[in-house]
Amino acid sequence: MIPFAKPIIGQEEIEAVKRVLESGMLAEGNVSRELEKQYAKYTGTKFATVTTNGTTALSTALEAMDIQPGDEVITSPFTFIASANTIAMIGAVPIFVDVKPDSYNIDPDLIEDAITDKTRAIMPVHIFGMPAEMKHIMEIADSHDLQVIEDACQAHGAEVEGKKVGSIGHVAAFSFYATKNMMTGEGGMITTDNEDLYDEILMVKNHGRGKQGGYSHYRIGYNNRMLDIVSALGIEQLKRLPESVKQRRQNAQEFNDFLSEFDVIRPQVEDKGLKSSYHLYAPRIFSDKMNRDELVTSLRNEGVGSRAVYALPCHKQDTYLNIHQWRWAKFVNYPNYSKLSLPVSEEIGQKHFDIPIHPSLSTEDKEQIENAFCKILG
Numbered sequence: 006m007i008p009f010a011k012p013i014i015g016q017e018e019i020e021a022v023k024r025v026l027e028s029g030m031l032a033e034g035n036v037s038r039e040l041e042k043q044y045a046k047y048t049g050t051k052f053a054t055v056t057t058n059g060t061t062a063l064s065t066a067l068e069a070m071d072i073q074p075g076d077e078v079i080t081s082p083f084t085f086i087a088s089a090n091t092i093a094m095i096g097a098v099p100i101f102v103d104v105k106p107d108s109y110n111i112d113p114d115l116i117e118d119a120i121t122d123k124t125r126a127i128m129p130v131h132i133f134g135m136p137a138e139m140k141h142i143m144e145i146a147d148s149h150d151l152q153v154i155e156d157a158c159q160a161h162g163a164e165v166e167g168k169k170v171g172s173i174g175h176v177a178a179f180s181f182y183a184t185k186n187m188m189t190g191e192g193g194m195i196t197t198d199n200e201d202l203y204d205e206i207l208m209v210k211n212h213g214r215g216k217q218g219g220y221s222h223y224r225i226g227y228n229n230r231m232l233d234i235v236s237a238l239g240i241e242q243l244k245r246l247p248e249s250v251k252q253r254r255q256n257a258q259e260f261n262d263f264l265s266e267f268d269v270i271r272p273q274v275e276d277k278g279l280k281s282s283y284h285l286y287a288p289r290i291f292s293d294k295m296n297r298d299e300l301v302t303s304l305r306n307e308g309v310g311s312r313a314v315y316a317l318p319c320h321k322q323d324t325y326l327n328i329h330q331w332r333w334a335k336f337v338n339y340p341n342y343s344k345l346s347l348p349v350s351e352e353i354g355q356k357h358f359d360i361p362i363h364p365s366l367s368t369e370d371k372e373q374i375e376n377a378f379c380k381i382l383g
């Protein structure tokens with residue numbers, strides 16, 4: 006089976022981790038500072054700080070932005086559930102706004118209608134590595150005095166008009182989970198240009214400690230610190246990222262060209278000015294003869310590691326259908342998510358599937374994938 010992800014771990018990664026182990030300094034320290042410096046440079050942001058994973062990157066940023074219980078945060082329903090959960094975790098209310106049919110990303114034209122006097126922030130998600138329409142989203146946010154937190158957990162290296170994602174919103178979160186374009190097994194990063202927010206983020210992620218360290222604490226915080234062992238891996242992975250994104254984009258172009266032969270398959274569309282980093286390559290099937298699940302099974306029978314990742318968008322997940330059981334429900338009014346109809350994300354949920362796109366795909370792998378489509382779809 007051609008796997009949907011294949012992390013590249015070379016001798017460089019092994020040596021880097023070994024050096025940290027041999028140094029005996031395992032916790033967040035100088036190696037993490039170096040990764041942060043290099044990541045900030047890569048994304049074109051002033052500040053970056055490591056966290057334990059993408060989830061804590063998002064929740065740390067939301068807390069540092071002082072999002073309060075009952076505040077509303079607008080986000081996409083077509084995402085990994087962590088995006089919404091980090092909002093709900095702190096007592097805020099995820100407000101799901103439908104996505105656009107071709108990009109699968111939040112529809113800026115629908116955001117305005119969802120804004121109320123409780124709205125505090127917008128969390129666009131760059132889904133599968135495809136950047137959301139940040140220019141439009143920032144204009145809406147500016148005109149309503151809202152904060153924007155980019156969920157860039159899947160989008161290392163993606164760009165909007167030449168700017169890397171993570172440098173456009175007020176703050177952004179990245180995940181370094183094992184299957185991501187840049188990975189450390191588990192890990193995360195927050196980027197921002199705002200120094201006050203950065204200072205607050207450092208406190209939230211480290212038990213409210215001030216910059217000077219020591220045992221004076223200034224606010225409630227967590228331990229969302231990263232290990233230097235993990236950051237060492239990150240530094241080596243970051244070196245591979247530009248080439249990896251280039252290769253993913255090349256593979257995507259090849260698949261786009263090939264799949265355009267099939268009327269029933271439509272890829273995720275990259276609008277002008279946007280550059281996806283293709284964490285996943287996820288087209289949709291529109292056929293009377295074969296549904297998505299049958300296609301995924303057939304592809305898997307041909308040795309292609311295909312899946313349908315978000316068959317259920319967030320508002321259709323039990324977590325949100327049963328939100329009245331969540332501890333904050335005593336204090337916060339949630340919408341009745343079961344009454345929510347978000348037809349575009351629901352349709353993409355039914356029709357999308359992904360196929361391997363990672364940079365380790367060989368010419369033979371790509372041929373095998375293409376032959377599988379020919380065999381299945383005729």
Ligand SMILES: Cc1ncc(COP(=O)(O)O)c(C=O)c1O
Pocket residue numbers: 058059060061084085087088130156158159179180181182191192193
């Ligand atoms: C869109 C999105 N947001 C948030 C996360 C959370 O990241 P992590 O798994 O590192 O906690 C992920 C992880 O896959 C994600 O895909």
